[in-house]
Amino acid sequence: MAELDTFIQQLKDRLSIDEVVARTVALTRKGNRLWGLCPFHAEKTPSFTVKPDDGFFKCFGCGKGGDHITFVRETEGLSFPETLRLLGDLAGMDLPAGVFQGERSDPGVREMAREALAIARVAYEEALRSPEAEGAREYLKGRGVSGEMAKTFGLGWAPRERGWMGRILQQRKVTLEGAVAAGLMFEPDGGGAPKDRFWERLMFPIRDSGGRTLGFSARYLPGSFAQEKGMGKYVNSPEGPLFPKRRILYGIDLLPQGLRDRPDLPLVLCEGNLDVVLLHQIGLVTTVAALGTAFSADHARRIKRLLDGRTAEGVPKHVVLLLDSDIAGRKAAAAAGRVLIAEGVDVRVSLLPDGADPADMITSGESAELLQRVTKSRDILEWRLQAWVQKDDFKIPAVVNRAAEEAAEWISTTLSPVLAEGWLRMASSQLGVSEQALRHMIRSDSGSPPVPQQSRGGHPSSSLNPSAEILVQNEREIVAALLSDPSAWPLYREILDFMEFSDSIAQKVFLWCKDCRKNGKMSGLELAMLAFSDDGVLAWLDEIRLLVFPDPARALERSLAALPANRERARQEARPAHSESITDADLRAMQRKITLHPDDEVL
The missing domain is CATH 3.40.1360.10 (Dna Topoisomerase Vi A Subunit; Chain: A, domain 2)
Structure with missing residues (x-):
């Protein structure tokens, strides 16, 4: 997506890296660098540095480094699209269409809605200081909320007067469409004049990681009209592009x-x-x-x-x-x-x-x-097991069986083989059920693969041998080259169309590239970062985003040429051999179309 590439470059042109970092880290200039305490690890002496001219940051203590996008994504815990949105807001730029799937509302309406939310936040805060809000202030005082904390969270008050917010927004030239998009007003199903969504309620503004108001959560007070009529204790802004509840x-x-x-x-x-x-x-x-x-x-x-x-x-x-x-x-x-x-x-x-x-x-x-x-919090499975064990009827075999089924479900959920083994031993000990029986439950009931058996050393082996590490690097280089220049695929179609990778990250991204090609969709690095939510995949994509491929097609050629030898070395060091959908003999035959240059070096 050329438009997205242009947007990112313009974003960096408008926002200096030190301006972005300074929102989080206090920086001091020494020569042509800025220094501060690293936000990624605890330290007393600054080892975190920013080079404004280059547009990069680097910590010499923990090794973290990157650009504007890397810094915001890591410190704020945002997805790639959310990071672009936050940086776009800071730079005063609208995101290109399609960055957020499903967000198809008119950009002008969205901007008006954001303005309406900002106006409402201030109005609600001011209303909390009004004489009418004395009951709300007393309620907060009775619950022990200090004035300072109310200010920190921006608490406010929606007066009982109907039409109060609508009038304020109208005075500030906010359109009805913008007010409705912001969730501050709604149009009754049966017709009639638009109405305020919130009235006679304590207001909690809901903000994103950049402090921008996305919507509100409104609580009724004891003895209020809403409570007397049995209305919900909380009313939230409606779900929508500006207020995605599942992410907030x-x-x-x-x-x-x-x-x-x-x-x-x-x-x-x-x-x-x-x-x-x-x-x-x-x-x-x-x-x-x-x-x-x-x-x-x-x-x-x-x-x-x-x-x-x-x-x-x-x-x-x-x-x-x-x-x-x-x-x-x-x-x-x-x-x-x-x-x-x-x-x-x-x-x-x-x-x-x-x-x-x-x-x-x-x-x-x-x-x-x-x-x-x-x-003194407890491990979550330990808590669940204790809840079963403390039941009066726990000794009944059927109850023990239900407890074991729940334990098996928890064990099959975890991504960690080490945690799975620990939980397996814990469940076996506390429930009085053999590990073998629990393993059988995990296989047959959940459909998950069996929990890894212990090695003789007492722990599942997860480290890669050196040849396997080289193979992973080789496979990822192939995918990185395809992301950098998707047009290189046809040059090696006979190989790529039937290829599979041993590395899960390379395989996931490769299949995405393959699917894009099959369905006539655009691919590329930035689009891949929009498509994936897996943190492992995103971390790798973010790393290669900062790399420069002067000649992606040439890099792809070299990496494909190196693959058979690297696969063979990895296979010799690890048994059983990994099954490939396209054999190395096939690869070698196809490579007659690939001419290695004399100065090329096989990894």
């Missing part, structure tokens, strides 16, 4: 800084907006919450990216689920846990006393106990 976490705008300021704390996930505010107030500044929706894979991937940025030794890289102990809370913990585990996140659980939530405990002066519960 309340408090995400404060989370990256919280993780940097408190490297001793885990990331905490709770249920309610008010819980987040009060947990921040007692020092748990690494707390976020989902917005009244099921915890999604998008949420989990975002959290995983942020935790992966915590590279310093001894810094916690796990999530603590701090949820109510009622049935709903336990179900929410299990559901969120499964999603997080499936994305490779280490998950712990800290359930609260019966009938309590974090806000209640803080209000009643139990902050110290709450902090202790977070510190």
Whole structure:
């Protein structure tokens, strides 16, 4: 997509790398470089440097490096499209069409909607200071929310007067279409005049990682009209391009800084907006919450990216689920846990006393106990196993069987063979079920492959031998060359059309390139970064994005020529041999069409 390439280049021309980095890191100039404390690992002496003229950053302590996009994506935990959107906002540029799939609304309407949200945020904040909002202020005071914390989170008040917000937006020349797109007003199904969506409610602005307001979550007060009529406690902005609930976490705008300021704390996930505010107030500044929706894979991937940025030794890289102990809370913990585990996140659980939530405990002066519960959180499977073991009827074989089935489901969810083995031993010990029986359940019930058997050394072997590492590098070079110049494919079509790779990342991206070619779609590096959500794939794509291929077709030729020998070396060092869909004999025969230059060196 040439338009996207142009957009990225113009973005870098408008925004200097030091301007982007300085939003997060305090920089000091020394010569032609800027220095600061690295945001990716804990340090006391600056080893993080920025070269404005080159447009790159580099940390000599942890090795992290890259450009504007790399820095924002890593520090904010954003996807590639979300990173482009944030940088585009900073530069005052609109994203090219199609960067966000499904976002087809008119750019002018979107811009008007964003303006409406900014106006509404200020209006709600000012309304909270009005005489009418005394009840709301008393409520916040009674729950223990300080004025400073209310300001930090931008809390506000929507007056009871109907049409209040509509009038303000009209005065500021916001169109009705823009107000509706922002979710601040709606047109009744039966017709009639447009109405304010929020009234007589405490307002929580929902912001993205750049601090921009995306929508609102509105809570009724005790004794209000909404409560008397049995309306929902919370009303959220409607789902839409500007407010994608499955990707939004309340408090995400404060989370990256919280993780940097408190490297001793885990990331905490709770249920309610008010819980987040009060947990921040007692020092748990690494707390976020989902917005009244099921915890999604998008949420989990975002959290995983942020935790992966915590590279310093001894810094916690796990999530603590701090949820109510009622049935709903336990179900929410299990559901969120499964999603997080499936994305490779280490998950712990800290359930609260019966009938309590974090806000209640803080209000009643139990902050110290709450902090202790977070510190002493338990492994999520250990928590689930204990729940089964403590049942009165646990000794009944059918109950044990159900517990074992759940344990098998958890074990089959994890991406880590080491964690799977640990959980297998734990479940076997606590449930009194043999490891063999659990392995059988995992194979037959979940459809997953069996948990890896232990090697003689006691752990599954996961390291690559040197020849295998060279093969992976060779395979990735082939894919990188195809991404750099998709037009090179026809030159080696007889080889590429039947090729498979041993490296999972190379294979995933190669199949995507192949599918694009088959369906007549455009491919290329930037488009690949828009297509994938897998963090491993994205990390590799981000690395090669910064490389320069003077002659991609020549690089592809050399890499294909090196492949048979590298495959053979890797096969000799590892048994059983890897099966290929196209044999090396076929490759060698096809390579008669490839002429190696005398100065070429086979890897």
